[in-house]
Amino acid sequence: MTFEEIYIQYSPKVYRLCMGYVNDPDQAKDLVQDTFIQVWDYLPGFRNESGVGTWVFTIATNTCLRQLKKEKKQVRTEMPLQLEEKPADTMDEQVAFLYKCIASLEENERLIISLVLEEVPQKQIADIIGISEGNIRVRIHRIKEKLSSIMKYHGQL
């Protein structure tokens, strides 16, 4: 796969992952750029063509985690207390609400649930995050419940 092919296929997925993490379009775009600069750098040495998705998502999650140093500038709404009570009506509002709910989770939870929503198989998520498949299954279950309760609390489910 060429750099362009990888970019075209994965940049929207990486963008959503980054949005799930920072919930800020400008920061998410910066993270996408940082991710693909690294993809470019590492691509000549990359051999495992079949695992390109896992590879790109691993670079993206690590880039998000490195984002910590800027996190103080991040305007992250604390959930659930500061979230508006009014249920989201339009599609855009619902999307924004979902991303806001995800951004209120802990850092590792945000990454894991974003990968689940991106339909990355559990085995691959375990490889990306670096914990066992059994452990990831339990975590996914807990995160889904947590997300569900946050959303229910605000009348979205």
Place this chain on the structure above:
Amino acid sequence: MDNFDDLKKLWQQMPASDLPSAQEMNQKVHTYQRKMKQKYIISIAYLAATFIFIGIIGYFIEPVYATTRIGVVIIMGGIVMVIISQSKLISLLSNEKSEVTDSRQYLQQMIVYRKNLQRIQTTMMSFYFLLLSIGLGLYMFEFIMRMGMIPRIITASVTAIWIAFNWFYIRPKQIAKHQSKTNEMITQLEKVCGQFE
């Protein structure tokens, strides 16, 4: 959660249309690489300028004692050391990108890296101030010896106070400045790393 599939659909709705095109991203990558190269060239230019400056000083001052020249060389050595280590730090920082390892391992590597960086900065800063103090002391020696008793005592005292001020006030302040930044980052990294346990 019964309607998790609905959430998946909603998740996919996030518009990603204003992302740069593949061609634009290609350009961004090249611009980034050019900037990195420029940073490296600038640090080399600083280094070259410092050497030229040493040369000029060596050419124009005509001291009687060898200690004066040695003092100048030691001071310049300290400055050169800082420039080299800073440019090395820049390259270390720019290489601070994810080796493609899993996130848990990556966080652990980052913590080790940051701790090493902190150690290097602290040691380098102390060594720099040590060289600066020795260099200044040796440089001033000749001028002090040429003076009468009272100016000699005054100049020697002022130099000693200046060295002490640098060592006991400026140096710890500089080290603390670096450390507080790095410590904050290490704390945050350790917090997230704990979430993976």
